Amino acid sequence: NVHGTKLSHVKPHGALYLEAVENQITAKAIAKGIMSLDPDLYFVALAGKKGATMRRMGEQLGLKVVYEAFPDRAYTPEGTLVSRKQPGAVISDPDEVAKRALDMAKGFVTAVDGTKIELFVQTLCVHGDNIGAVNLVKNIRQMLEANDIKVKPMGKG
Template sequence: MGESYGAYKLGLDESVIRHITSANIACGWHAGDPEVMDKTVKLAVDNSVGIGAHPGYPDLLGFGRRNMDCTPEEIRRYIIYQIGALSAFCAIHGARLQHVKPHGALYLAAVENEPIARAVAQAIISVDPNLIYVALAGAKGEMVRRIGKAVGLKVVYEAFPDRAYTPEGTLVSRRKPGAVIKDPKEVARRALLMAAEGVVVAVDGTRIPLEAQTICVHGDTPSAVELVRSIRETFKSEGIVLKPMGLISE
């Protein structure tokens, strides 16, 4: 959320916020700006939604979805900077930052690159050891979750019902057809499978086991409001309780 910037409007935050329990808020580098961050934090507070920092690469033109040749030490400082910015807006609204989830290419780089994964985890815990680290669920995310836990962070496992998965358990590149799933019923069905059975079906039909504790839907998808509404209604009908990830037990 909070991915508008200057004169550019992106997402339907005011509508989406009513159907979610936690929000990943852009911190001004891949998207967002001080005014948008301020308004989005207030929106989350007013709707009792858990607030998370969503730090990314310094890549406004590419929306943080392009790889950048940054050292682990640079990445560590980038994340500290962005967490600090959003934390300040939380403070003026009487809120506490709940979690951190890297954005886009940075998130995927941490999954594949151990020094980057270590830099991300060290950045988070150096700012606040009580912050939750949101990391990829499934075998593909094992390394990044292990590193997060090793430095002393609480790690929450995340899955993506609106994204196609490869047989290896990672996300299909957005440059490929079908990478983003936009049908509300299909996304809700996938979310239920993740939550109730701990499974995601890859593009080739492979059933991949994963332990999902939080479900992410991308706010820049045009049908985002319908997606989160459909998921919430489906979970309610199945007796699945939704709550901010800060209330998830270890």
């Protein structure tokens, strides 16, 4: 509890996140760190088959794991994020991002080659360095609510 707030979740960032997706030792170390800090914290992990290692390590240690997807990022057919070094890896069109968020809430994402990848998604991440990120989030919320999908803070139902 710092400055009158309480931490609710932990999400590894950037390269550490990508390493935890691929590496069981890294995923387990992160999960152990969360457990030692506060076992009531949520562990945010990649949705879909590729996130299984992260999720399994958290769940084995008894953490509450939240499944995450990225509507403003392109996905490979394998279910990972397209490298930011590739053109089209970051999606900035508000309508496209909102449509992708709706698809994710419905249980899938379309990869760059048109493959539909099944995902069980509980939380969405929009990158703050994306052009117009605030507007992307507003559009996502409007799209979800217009389709009777409730948006709630993590841990609230």
